[in-house]
Amino acid sequence: EAQVTQNPRYLITVTGKKLTVTCSQNMNHEYMSWYRQDPGLGLRQIYYSMNVEVTDKGDVPEGYKVSRKEKRNFPLILESPSPNQTSLYFCASSLWGDLYNSPLHFGNGTRLTVT
Amino acid sequence: AQKVTQAQTEISVVEKEDVTLDCVYETRDTTYYLFWYKQPPSGELVFLIRRNSFDEQNEISGRYSWNFQKSTSSFNFTITASQVVDSAVYFCALSDLDRGSTLGRLYFGRGTQLTVWP
Numbered sequence: 027e028a029q030v031t032q033n034p035r036y037l038i039t040v041t042g043k044k045l046t047v048t049c050s051q052n053m054n055h056e057y058m059s060w061y062r063q064d065p066g067l068g069l070r071q072i073y074y075s076m077n078v079e080v081t082d083k084g085d086v087p088e089g090y091k092v093s094r095k096e097k098r099n100f101p102l103i104l105e106s107p108s109p110n111q112t113s114l115y116f117c118a119s120s121l122w123g124d125l126y127n128s129p130l131h132f133g134n135g136t137r138l139t140v141t
Numbered sequence: 142a143q144k145v146t147q148a149q150t151e152i153s154v155v156e157k158e159d160v161t162l163d164c165v166y167e168t169r170d171t172t173y174y175l176f177w178y179k180q181p182p183s184g185e186l187v188f189l190i191r192r193n194s195f196d197e198q199n200e201i202s203g204r205y206s207w208n209f210q211k212s213t214s215s216f217n218f219t220i221t222a223s224q225v226v227d228s229a230v231y232f233c234a235l236s237d238l239d240r241g242s243t244l245g246r247l248y249f250g251r252g253t254q255l256t257v258w259p
Contacts, residue, residue, distance in 0.1 A: 059247075066150070068232060068251040084246075116186065125236045125247055126174040126193055132186040 028053045032117050032133035039107055040141055047102045047136050049117030057120040058100040059130070062086065062113040069116065075100055076123050107140040114138075144168065145235050147250035154223050155258050162218040162253045164233030170194075173237035175209065175216045176247070180230040192216065223257045230254050 030051045039045055051058065059074035061084075071084030075094040089111055091103040100119075104111060115136045121128035146165045154160045166175065177189040190200065192209050200207045204221045220227050233250045 061249075066251055068145075068147075069234075069249040071246065074246075114184070125176075126191055129176070129188055129191055130247065135184050135186075 145250035
């Protein structure tokens, strides 16, 4: 089954403790992206990647890192999480960056709470 | 400035009523794409429709219909004879060529929470 898999689904952590949210897709997609969703703000893009070793900042990249060493994986890294990073995170992928002809496939989300 | 505005934060209707969710977008590009996504209480994002800027034909899919009007920069979504299962957050989104040739940017509105009461 074609899917985008995020882990974990839920995560509670403390301020300053490094964490990684994993994202993997099995569709051989070139494009991958991370979004965060906050009440009243909709989804905002954190980082995206057009291909292996090619990443770029979205609208809210501060406090996050990403890497794209393999095509299928695009982990989101929070080196020193803070409470304002408490949010619902979505990973998404697309065959190419052309989002009209290859719409985004979203993972099921990771709900992160930083205390 | 917001690229996508969904002015309705919350809408409540009673089952079988028709409801329209508004979406107004802003872009300087002549080529752009518009999308609607549904987020049910379970949290996943479900793709509903896409439309490119050169195709102003309205679309109907069952009880769902979409009205795209470039003259008013709007891409409104109507649910006819609403059902309880339609209760969800609905997001309108825009993809354009801002910031150069990258096509991989998708701007979401803030969403409209639709509640359909039995």
